[in-house]
Amino acid sequence: MSLRSEVYKTLGFTYRNFIITKRNFFTIFETLFWPVIGLISVGLMGVYLELNEERFAFILIGAVTLSVLQVSQLDVAYVLLFDIWSKSVRYTFATPISAWNMILGAWFFGIFRGLIAFSILFIAGEALFRVNILIPIPWLLLFLLGVFLSAMIIGVITCSLLLIFGYRAEIFAWTLSAIFMLICGIYYPVSMLPEPMRAFSYAIPLTHFLEFYRSFYGFETSFENPLLIGYLISLLALVVLVALYLWAFERARRRGTITQFSE
C-alpha cells in the first residue's frame, strides 16, 4: 500500500465534493444562507432579551457552532448520499478504497466549508451585534478541530445508518445534528438538563468543546479539562463508529444493499 496512492484516493472524495458543491446552488445556500439567518435570529433574540455581553457571547457561540457543525457533518454524509442519489454506489465501492479514504476525503472538504461558515458568522456577529467571539487563535483552532471531529462522528453515523436502513435513513443527515444540539447544550448549560440527559450529554464530545469555548467568557465547565476530555471521547467514538461503518458495509454486501442502491 503506497501512502501517496492512499492520499490520492482520499483526495478523490474531496475533489468530488468540491465540484458538486461548486455547481450546486443548494449546497452554497447551506454554507451561507442558513447559518447567517440562524445567527441573525439568535442575535436579535439576544438584543430583545437585553443579554449582557457574556451571555450574548454564550448564545452566539451556540449559533455559530451549530452552523459549522451542520455544514461540515453534511459533507461527510454526502460522501455516500451523492452516490445514492446518482445511483452510482456500485462504482464507488467497486474501487479499492477504504472507509478512511471516504470519510477523511469528505471530511477535509467539510472542514473547508465549515471554516468558511465560521468566518462569515464571526464577521457577521461582530458587525451586526458588536459581539466578539474571538479567543486566542491556537485555542480557537483546537475548538474548531473538536467541532469538526464531532461533524465526522455524526457523518459516520449517518453513513452507517444509510448502509443499514437504505434510503429511509437519509433523513438522519439533517436530523442527527439537531438531536446532538439538544443534548449538548447549544443555547443553555447542560446543568439545566434533567439527570439522565445530562449524564448522556457528557458522553458527547461537543458538550465539552462548547464548555471549553464558553470558559473564555467566564462560564464554568463540568470537568477540569474539557478540551482533553472532548478529544478523548471523540477518538474513542471514531474508533467504535468506523468499526460500525465497516460492519454496516459488510452487512450491506451480504444483503445486497449496495447493488440495490444502484438500481
Next chain:
Amino acid sequence: MDAVKCDDVWMIYRSLFSKKVALKGVNLRIPKGEIFGLLGPNGAGKTTLVSIMATLLRQTRGKVEVLGMDSVRDAKEIRKRINIASGNPNLIWSLTVYENLRYYAMLYGIRDRRIVEDLIRDFELEEFRKVEFNKLSTGNKQKLILARAFINDPELVFLDEPTKGLDPPIARRLREKIVAMQRDRGTTVVLTTHYMSEAEMLCKKIAFINHGEIVAEGTKEDLKKMLKMRDKITIEIDAEIPEQKFQSFEGVFMVEKDGNSYTFYVDSVEKRLWDIAKEVANHGRIKNVVVREIDLEDVFNELAK
C-alpha cells in the same frame, strides 16, 4: 489459469419476513484473456453472480476466487485489478465527462492524467469532455461508463448488459470498442447480455444461468450440440394445420406456429425436410420454405424454459 473460479456458490437474500434464493450452488470457471458470456432470462441470477465476482456482494455460501484471490478475504486487492460497467448508466450527475473519469482515476490512486485523456479519446468523448453526465445522451453515458471500466487497466472487467436500451448503431460501436479494448489490453471480459446476437458475436465461451443455476456451459458450438435439435425449417402455407399432426414425427422436437407460418425444430434438415414438406402439402399450398441452423437465441429459449 482461470480468471474466476466459483465453487458451490449460494446467495440467499434474507429480510425480516422473507428469504429469496438467488443462486443455488453455482460452479463456474472463467478462463483468462477471453470474452466470456453469462446469459440468462431476467431474474436468473446474472447480476447477482457478477456482483459477487466483483466483490460488491458477499455470497452466503461457497467459494469464489478472482484472479487467484479469495473474494471475501482479498476483496480490496481484487478491486485494484478488476472493474465493472453496468447497462444502467449512472455516474455522478453533476460531474462532467472529464471530472467523472478523473474522480474515479483518483479512487484507484492514479495520478497520471494522460490515462483520463487517452480514454476520452479512445471512447470518442472529446467533444463532450466538459458536458455534465446528466446532460449526455444515453449512448454517450454508456460510453463513459465503459471508459470508466478501463481506467485502472484492469485484468478482468465485468460488463453487465452494457448495450441495454441503446440504438443498434451505437450498440454496434460499443461492441467494437469492447472487442478492441479486450484485444489490445488482453483483458478478460465477463459479459452478461440479453442480446443473443451480441453474445454470439463477442463471446468465445458462454454459460447459461436460469433460476440461480448454471444450466449449460461451453462454446457456442458446444451449446448448440447440447440440444439435439440442430436445424429449423420454417414453412409458410395458405391453410391451418393442427400442430399435433407433427408431434409423433421422428426427429421433430418442437413446432412453433406464427399465423400460417410453422417452424419445425429438427435434428437434421436433410433427414426431415422431405417428410415434413410432404405432410404440410397435404393441408394446403406451400408458399415459402426457409431452412437454417438453430442459433444461440434458440438455445437460450430452450434452456430458459
